[in-house]
Amino acid sequence: MGSVTDTTNQYAGKKITVIFVLGGPGSGKGTQCANIVEHFGYTHLSAGDLLRAEIKSGSENGTMIQNMIKEGKIVPAAVTIKLLQKAIQGSGNDKFLIDGFPRNEENRAAFESITGIVPELVLFFDCSEEEMEKRLLSRNEGREDDNIETIRKRFKVYMESSLPVIHYYSNLGKVRKIDAGKPVDAVFEDVKAVFQKVAA
Ligand SMILES: Nc1ncnc2c1ncn2[C@@H]1O[C@H](COP(=O)(O)OP(=O)(O)OP(=O)(O)O)[C@@H](O)[C@H]1O
Numbered sequence: 387m388g389s390v391t392d393t394t395n396q397y398a399g400k401k402i403t404v405i406f407v408l409g410g411p412g413s414g415k416g417t418q419c420a421n422i423v424e425h426f427g428y429t430h431l432s433a434g435d436l437l438r439a440e441i442k443s444g445s446e447n448g449t450m451i452q453n454m455i456k457e458g459k460i461v462p463a464a465v466t467i468k469l470l471q472k473a474i475q476g477s478g479n480d481k482f483l484i485d486g487f488p489r490n491e492e493n494r495a496a497f498e499s500i501t502g503i504v505p506e507l508v509l510f511f512d513c514s515e516e517e518m519e520k521r522l523l524s525r526n527e528g529r530e531d532d533n534i535e536t537i538r539k540r541f542k543v544y545m546e547s548s549l550p551v552i553h554y555y556s557n558l559g560k561v562r563k564i565d566a567g568k569p570v571d572a573v574f575e576d577v578k579a580v581f582q583k584v585a586a
């Protein structure tokens with residue numbers, strides 16, 4: 387198992403690099419991950435997308451996951467980690483952006499102990515609640531949690547449970563904070579600067 391400072395991960399027989407992508411709901415994580423995939427060859431694994439796919443697949447956990455998402459709550463780590471492990475193992479790539487995970491201390495500690503994977507970096511999209519709310523309310527993707535009631539619950543969970551995870555990695559010197567309140571292209575310029583250093 388890796389230590390928190392050793393980011394050379396051996397996973398399922400191969401060396402992999404993992405970057406966690408964190409930030410509030412609607413801060414633009416998914417949008418920027420798409421840009422990173424295109425420019426830097428990472429595979430994007432969105433925990434939220436994996437959970438939504440699990441609901442659609444008719445899995446035995448589907449109803450539980452759907453209820454948690456509607457309430458803006460965090461699904462038990464064991465469920466999400468299984469989906470992430472499957473996606474990592476099924477990918478031919480060795481570089482992963484894990485978006486929207488770990489979302490709380492339970493996610494973080496369980497991922498570390500189950501997989502032994504240590505993130506190279508944590509990309510943190512910092513954005514005001516006012517801007518995130520505006521973006522989520524106009525996202526228009528038919529998501530069941532993009533309504534004002536659930537959005538407020540998601541913000542509360544983010545403040546109470548997700549920010550402490552970002553602080554944990556910040557104390558380890560792993561966080562790269564990006565001003566995510568700027569237009570998409572300007573945010574990506576700042577993201578690029580981070581990835582150019584990772585590649586160097
Ligand atoms: N920098 C930006 N400026 C304006 N709008 C943006 C910006 N980045 C993303 N958006 C838009 O805001 C909405 C939310 O973005 P996105 O889905 O990337 O956020 P997210 O952080 O992945 O959200 P969630 O955690 O809820 O999945 C989308 O409609 C997207 O097009």
Ligand SMILES: Nc1ccn([C@@H]2O[C@H](COP(=O)(O)O)[C@@H](O)[C@H]2O)c(=O)n1
Pocket residue numbers: 411433434435437454455456457458459460461462466485486487488489493531540
């Ligand atoms: N680690 C995670 C990630 C997400 N969820 C649930 O999915 C919802 C949507 O997540 P997005 O990243 O797509 O915004 C989120 O509000 C949680 O209910 C989770 O449980 N654990």
